[in-house]
Amino acid sequence: MKEFIDIHDYLISEAVVGDWDGDEELVCEKINEIYHTLYDYAEEDIAPEELTFLLELVWEHWIGQDVLPELESEDISDWCHNLLTNRDQYLTD
Structure with missing residues (x-):
């Protein structure tokens, strides 16, 4: 059911x-790679709301991490x- 989620969103x-001190393009690429990899x-049959929740965790978890670049x-x-x-x-928190 993941086909109901458009990764491009x-x-x-x-x-x-x-501001990433000149590494903005690299940070953007890394976050987008995380989205694509996840x-x-x-699984193809993952519930859309579950996948949505997990994809939203990417930004929450990674955007402030100094190691990202x-x-x-x-x-x-x-x-x-x-x-x-x-x-x-x-999912239970």
């Missing part, structure tokens, strides 16, 4: 990431996999 531009890893694709993959694996703890 979540992708961001440099204009919304704030969406790709989500240095994230590697492997780190992003690990985080997304962990979020999906442990999503019950986030």
